[in-house]
Amino acid sequence: MNRILTIVGARPQFVKAAAVSRKLKEQGIEEILVHTGQHFDANMSEVFFEEMEIPQPTYHLNIHGLNHGAMTGRMMEGIESILIKEQPEAVMVFGDTNSTLAGALAAKKLHIPVIHVEAGLRSFNMAMPEEINRILTDRIADILFCPTDAAVHNLQREGYDHFQTMIIKNGDVMQDAALYYAQKAAVKSTIIEQLALDRFVLATIHRQENTDDIDKLQNLIKGLNDINHEIQVVLPMHPRTKHILAQNHIKPTFTIIEPVGYFDMIRLLQHCQLVITDSGGVQKEAFFFRKHCITLREQTEWVELIENGFNTLVGSDETLLFAAYHEMQRKQSDFSLNLYGNGTAAEQIARTLKEI
Numbered sequence: 001m002n003r004i005l006t007i008v009g010a011r012p013q014f015v016k017a018a019a020v021s022r023k024l025k026e027q028g029i030e031e032i033l034v035h036t037g038q039h040f041d042a043n044m045s046e047v048f049f050e051e052m053e054i055p056q057p058t059y060h061l062n063i064h065g066l067n068h069g070a071m072t073g074r075m076m077e078g079i080e081s082i083l084i085k086e087q088p089e090a091v092m093v094f095g096d097t098n099s100t101l102a103g104a105l106a107a108k109k110l111h112i113p114v115i116h117v118e119a120g121l122r123s124f125n126m127a128m129p130e131e132i133n134r135i136l137t138d139r140i141a142d143i144l145f146c147p148t149d150a151a152v153h154n155l156q157r158e159g160y161d162h163f164q165t166m167i168i169k170n171g172d173v174m175q176d177a178a179l180y181y182a183q184k185a186a187v188k189s190t191i192i193e194q195l196a197l198d199r200f201v202l203a204t205i206h207r208q209e210n211t212d213d214i215d216k217l218q219n220l221i222k223g224l225n226d227i228n229h230e231i232q233v234v235l236p237m238h239p240r241t242k243h244i245l246a247q248n249h250i251k252p253t254f255t256i257i258e259p260v261g262y263f264d265m266i267r268l269l270q271h272c273q274l275v276i277t278d279s280g281g282v283q284k285e286a287f288f289f290r291k292h293c294i295t296l297r298e299q300t301e302w303v304e305l306i307e308n309g310f311n312t313l314v315g316s317d318e319t320l321l322f323a324a325y326h327e328m329q330r331k332q333s334d335f336s337l338n339l340y341g342n343g344t345a346a347e348q349i350a351r352t353l354k355e356i
């Protein structure tokens with residue numbers, strides 16, 4: 001392959017695309033980048049393009065702030081007309097957002113091969129929009145790049161050995177990004193100094209299953225408030241969470257900051273004592289930076305982190321959260337396990353595509 005079209009739209013996809021785009025370029029593969037607009041604030045989008053030196057998108061669809069159906073539908077419409085014009089050899093999508101599904105559907109209906117990066121992950125919770133997006137995208141993708149053994153097994157259990165698809169375990173492109181940008185972050189980010197941070201816990205909350213259920217959200221805020229009595233809790237707040245807290249007049253007592261760029265996030269991950277999150281990406285990044293993690297969900301796609309004791313699930317139970325904090329804070333682990341490919345995932349994608 002020499003010319004592919006990549007769809008991005010949400011924050012985690014910028015991080016993944018940064019790792020893959022660089023390797024595609026090294027292989028001489030031309031990439032047309034489409035930004036759907038799903039995340040649009042400067043600190044949720046632009047900052048990643050600048051810091052991570054992601055090529056500016058050729059197309060920007062500016063689609064955001066809509067319900068799932070309307071958003072996915074409008075994205076499909078926009079992507080379809082770009083695909084008809086550009087006629088790429090394949091379309092690459094990342095992860096599990098509406099942009100992922102819209103890109104995959106639009107391409108597949110035009111008989112353009114679909115490449116899914118971060119394929120095969122399952123939470124087995126069909127109430128999550130991400131689970132619906134990833135299952136449907138996998139099913140119509142032609143090339144599935146799986147980050148973990150568990151992801152490959154999930155696909156095998158679903159009968160993928162009998163489908164006309166290419167399944168490749170290549171590792172996790174987010175680890176490539178973490179390793180590559182850590183050196184730059186060390187030089188460029190001053191967030192630890194700016195906020196005068198000493199010992200602290202890094203937290204993030206943005207999943208719809210937590211933000212859209214006000215009881216759950218209240219429990220989580222209470223749990224973090226309690227932990228903040230023992231150690232400073234710092235939470236870069238996602239716009240959705242901010243909006244819902246304001247609407248419900250909930251005022252956390254821990255440290256809230258605006259969403260940070262990737263360099264600042266890396267330094268926060270490097271310097272914190274522990275991570276508490278409901279993010280998919282941040283669970284892994286905790287591991288990359290050798291930190292234990294407490295996950296504010298009932299399930300995770302990153303089961304190897306649980307199996308090896310790096311991560312624990314507490315759902316939205318504030319008592320469990322507080323107990324897990326005490327347990328994880330004391331825990332010693334050997335983080336040298338190679339669970340995600342140690343930085344070679346994007347290289348494998350680019351080489352594979354070049355050979356096809």
Ligand code: UDP
Nearest residue numbers: 011012015236259260261262265279280281
């Ligand atoms: N991230 C960031 N700044 C923040 C919060 C997250 O740079 O304030 C990064 C994080 O390090 C990871 C990515 O955004 O690389 C994950 O995105 P998010 O948690 O929004 O999505 P998920 O991984 O849950 O899909």
